[in-house]
Amino acid sequence: MKITEIRTAEVRGHGYSCYVRISTDRGITGMGECIHGGAGIQQIIAALGSLILGDDPMNVDRLYEKMRRARVFDGALAGNFVTALTGIEIALWDLVGRAVGLPVYALLGGKFRDRIRMYADCHAGGDDSPAANAAKAAEVVDLGFDAIKFDIDDLASPHKKDAYNHTVSRRELDDMVAKVEAVRTAIGPHVDLAMDLHGRYDASSGSRIAQALEPFDLMWLEEPVPPENVDAMREIKVSTRTPICAGENLYLRWGFKDLLEQQAVDIIMPDLPKCCGLSEGKKIANMAEVYYIPMAPHNVCGPLGTVASAHCCASVPNFLVLEWHWLERPHWHELVIADPPLIQEGAITLTDKPGLGVDLNMEAAEKYLKPGTRLFA
Numbered sequence: 001m002k003i004t005e006i007r008t009a010e011v012r013g014h015g016y017s018c019y020v021r022i023s024t025d026r027g028i029t030g031m032g033e034c035i036h037g038g039a040g041i042q043q044i045i046a047a048l049g050s051l052i053l054g055d056d057p058m059n060v061d062r063l064y065e066k067m068r069r070a071r072v073f074d075g076a077l078a079g080n081f082v083t084a085l086t087g088i089e090i091a092l093w094d095l096v097g098r099a100v101g102l103p104v105y106a107l108l109g110g111k112f113r114d115r116i117r118m119y120a121d122c123h124a125g126g127d128d129s130p131a132a133n134a135a136k137a138a139e140v141v142d143l144g145f146d147a148i149k150f151d152i153d154d155l156a157s158p159h160k161k162d163a164y165n166h167t168v169s170r171r172e173l174d175d176m177v178a179k180v181e182a183v184r185t186a187i188g189p190h191v192d193l194a195m196d197l198h199g200r201y202d203a204s205s206g207s208r209i210a211q212a213l214e215p216f217d218l219m220w221l222e223e224p225v226p227p228e229n230v231d232a233m234r235e236i237k238v239s240t241r242t243p244i245c246a247g248e249n250l251y252l253r254w255g256f257k258d259l260l261e262q263q264a265v266d267i268i269m270p271d272l273p274k275c276c277g278l279s280e281g282k283k284i285a286n287m288a289e290v291y292y293i294p295m296a297p298h299n300v301c302g303p304l305g306t307v308a309s310a311h312c313c314a315s316v317p318n319f320l321v322l323e324w325h326w327l328e329r330p331h332w333h334e335l336v337i338a339d340p341p342l343i344q345e346g347a348i349t350l351t352d353k354p355g356l357g358v359d360l361n362m363e364a365a366e367k368y369l370k371p372g373t374r375l376f377a
């Protein structure tokens with residue numbers, strides 16, 4: 001079997017996602033999805049894909065390394081090169097699965113679980129008061145989710161002293177505590193609750209926030225500081241009993257190496273359809289397992305990228321929970337042909353269908369296509 005064509009489509013999602021379709025001389029196709037990856041993602045995928053035209057798609061890891069190493073001098077160590085690779089890699093797994101009649105998790109070594117637990121990323125909308133967030137939390141738990149996440153870094157806070165300084169003000173900290181307290185009270189003690197800071201605070205602020213939130217027994221506090229300085233992340237981690245989670249902006253195994261070796265976090269959150277792909281994601285999870293650190297992947301993808309992440313999550317022992325970021329974007333469900341709906345009672349149940357086991361709804365993809373672009377042209 002030989003790869004004959006690689007085409008892409010940018011479709012509205014959380015921003016836009018890039019879908020990748022790989023065709024072969026046997027008439028078997030595979031489809032993947034990566035997060036948008038920024039301007040020029042389709043051109044980068046076309047350039048990388050041209051390197052594997054005529055190759056046998058069965059050798060997924062080798063093709064991935066072939067493309068990555070060919071572009072290392074252009075920057076394929078991180079960023080949108082790796083994101084583009086990820087879209088191709090996921091499409092290759094789907095293709096191989098369809099060719100041999102096996103689900104992707106089986107190709108990754110089999111599954112530890114059928115049911116992939118999801119957490120819902122929640123926003124109260126325009127009203128960011130503690131009461132509005134508490135009401136949203138209760139509403140989402142009623143949908144069947146037993147794990148939820150909110151943002152508590154309010155860039156528009158009138159209590160920020162400066163737009164660029166990263167120090168949390170007393171009033172900001174009080175507002176954070178009030179919001180978390182209201183949500184925790186609304187959902188009770190047994191629903192897992194995470195809070196995200198998007199790497200927008202300095203090291204001492206990160207510790208103060210983490211310590212102030214200790215009474216609410218968070219599942220994690222996400223990225224208190226930016227991701228570049230592992231020492232600072234570790235300082236925060238050892239300063240608090242609130243678990244610290246980070247990694248959505250790290251790429252490949254090497255991006256997680258120092259974080260794990262220094263045990264600078266309690267949980268890692270690679271974004272699989274952005275930072276690595278499924279095979280590399282499994283290797284990152286396996287590295288984390290050495291340190292008894294669980295993986296809770298970040299995810300803002302549409303249904304294909306989300307299900308692809310779920311296959312990787314099924315294949316590793318230390319999976320904790322996978323993100324779902326589309327509560328306020330109902331067209332997520334339109335983009336996939338799935339009966340019954342993919343997410344039920346806060347989880348995705350993987351089937352034994354070949355490949356990813358789901359198909360992109362082409363009519364919906366056309367409907368939400370990025371203006372000025374064409375569908376798999």
Ligand SMILES: [Mg+2]
Nearest residue numbers: 196198222248
């Ligand atoms: Mg985050």
